[in-house]
Amino acid sequence: MDTSPAPPLLLRPSAPSIDPSAAKAVISKSGGAAASVYDLRREPNIPAPFVWPHAEACPTTAEELGVPVVDVGVLRNGDAAGLRRAVAQVASACATHGFFQVSGHGVDEALARAALESANGFFRLPLAEKQRARRVPGTVSGYTSAHADRFASKLPWKETLSFGFQDTAAAPVVVDYFTSTLGEDFEPMGRVYQEYCEKMKELSLTIMELLELSLGVEKRGYYREFFADSSSIMRCNYYPPCPEPERTLGTGPHCDPTALTILLQDDVGGLEVLVDGDWRPVRPVPGAMVINIGDTFMALSNGRYKSCLHRAVVNQRQERRSLAFFLCPRADRVVRPPPAIAAAASPRRYPDFTWADFMRFTQRHYRADTRTLDAFTQWLTPPTPAQTAAQEAA
Numbered sequence: 001m002d003t004s005p006a007p008p009l010l011l012r013p014s015a016p017s018i019d020p021s022a023a024k025a026v027i028s029k030s031g032g033a034a035a036s037v038y039d040l041r042r043e044p045n046i047p048a049p050f051v052w053p054h055a056e057a058c059p060t061t062a063e064e065l066g067v068p069v070v071d072v073g074v075l076r077n078g079d080a081a082g083l084r085r086a087v088a089q090v091a092s093a094c095a096t097h098g099f100f101q102v103s104g105h106g107v108d109e110a111l112a113r114a115a116l117e118s119a120n121g122f123f124r125l126p127l128a129e130k131q132r133a134r135r136v137p138g139t140v141s142g143y144t145s146a147h148a149d150r151f152a153s154k155l156p157w158k159e160t161l162s163f164g165f166q167d168t169a170a171a172p173v174v175v176d177y178f179t180s181t182l183g184e185d186f187e188p189m190g191r192v193y194q195e196y197c198e199k200m201k202e203l204s205l206t207i208m209e210l211l212e213l214s215l216g217v218e219k220r221g222y223y224r225e226f227f228a229d230s231s232s233i234m235r236c237n238y239y240p241p242c243p244e245p246e247r248t249l250g251t252g253p254h255c256d257p258t259a260l261t262i263l264l265q266d267d268v269g270g271l272e273v274l275v276d277g278d279w280r281p282v283r284p285v286p287g288a289m290v291i292n293i294g295d296t297f298m299a300l301s302n303g304r305y306k307s308c309l310h311r312a313v314v315n316q317r318q319e320r321r322s323l324a325f326f327l328c329p330r331a332d333r334v335v336r337p338p339p340a341i342a343a344a345a346s347p348r349r350y351p352d353f354t355w356a357d358f359m360r361f362t363q364r365h366y367r368a369d370t371r372t373l374d375a376f377t378q379w380l381t382p383p384t385p386a387q388t389a390a391q392e393a394a
């Protein structure tokens, strides 16, 4: 049981205490469930904390979501017609469900395979070994089993390993993370993920160019520059087979708080997007990567591009792996849409905020779920005198 004191709750910038309405969502600081760690591969059935309400674990109800596979190579090969097509595909997908897949991304197939294999290499270690990398409370880096160190209910049927990536750093931060946390034997694994993250960053900036073009941002390079000095998060998801998959979830319904997610999934399948009330699978396309808009980019587009609800279901027979690269702005950058976009749709949909504050909100005060950005906006915005009076009268 993690006995380290819970991190001090970050007080809302303009309020003396946490807003009671957010309190119910405050991440449990009691060290999570009775066991702060589970060995999911040895659970004979699913313990109660893993059972999700039917409303969230409801069955998959519809056919696959037909997300476009966008050839991002057209940004570099001078194919003008191809570029127009790619821009139209991205505009249509991002304005609706926020998901598309990319081909022509320049990520070597061998590197993608090595990154997925490395996930097997880590998650198949004995639990005690994995626990050497356990997550540091209040941060996002490290190993977790079902987030049992943070939450006491609705535990996801997954193990995760997360670490930061900044390519502005002089040192290879990912290699250093693996060797400093797990030892020199893990340097080869660190090198695979170092190279993988560098490629993910390159691809993220390429996709930012497409998003700029599709949004008609007048200053070419606006988003590319905004994320040039990004500080991103790499997350390896491992979903063991589950004895009762219909009662739990690998990852619960949520919108990614980050700006852009690049997801490499293996061929098992399990990612689903909520569209018009139906959970629609996103089928793995060999060689392609799944891209989705996150809350932070939805704010950067003043709500024009959608950060949408998605989840990951598990199954009884096969383990599943997915590698999520979360592009995040530099911590202190103010998230604000470009002037032309802000002017086009009045009023501003979201207040200015920094990624540092939004990240801390998800790590210390609120479990990212179906309304994270709205809850954060409410938390940031001081209550009006009328709201204060009403709250005091209640």
Ligand SMILES: C=C1C[C@]23C[C@@]1(O)CC[C@H]2[C@]1(C)CCC[C@@](C)(C(=O)O)[C@H]1[C@@H]3C(=O)O
Pocket (backbone or CB within 6 Å): 140, 147, 156, 233, 235, 251, 252, 254, 255, 256, 257, 258, 326, 359, 362, 363, 367, 368, 369
């Ligand atoms: C800022 C973050 C919080 C989560 C990781 C991430 O870097 C981006 C995605 C977030 C998450 C995956 C959304 C679903 C709920 C969550 C708790 C999870 O299932 O892992 C979220 C991550 C978190 O560690 O809080």
Ligand SMILES: O=C(O)CCC(=O)C(=O)O
Pocket (backbone or CB within 6 Å): 235, 237, 251, 256, 263, 265, 270, 271, 272, 310, 311, 312, 321, 322, 324
């Ligand atoms: O594993 C998946 O398919 C999705 C995971 C996800 O949405 C996340 O980690 O944010």
Ligand SMILES: [Fe+2]
Pocket (backbone or CB within 6 Å): 254, 255, 256, 261, 310
């Ligand atoms: Fe997600």
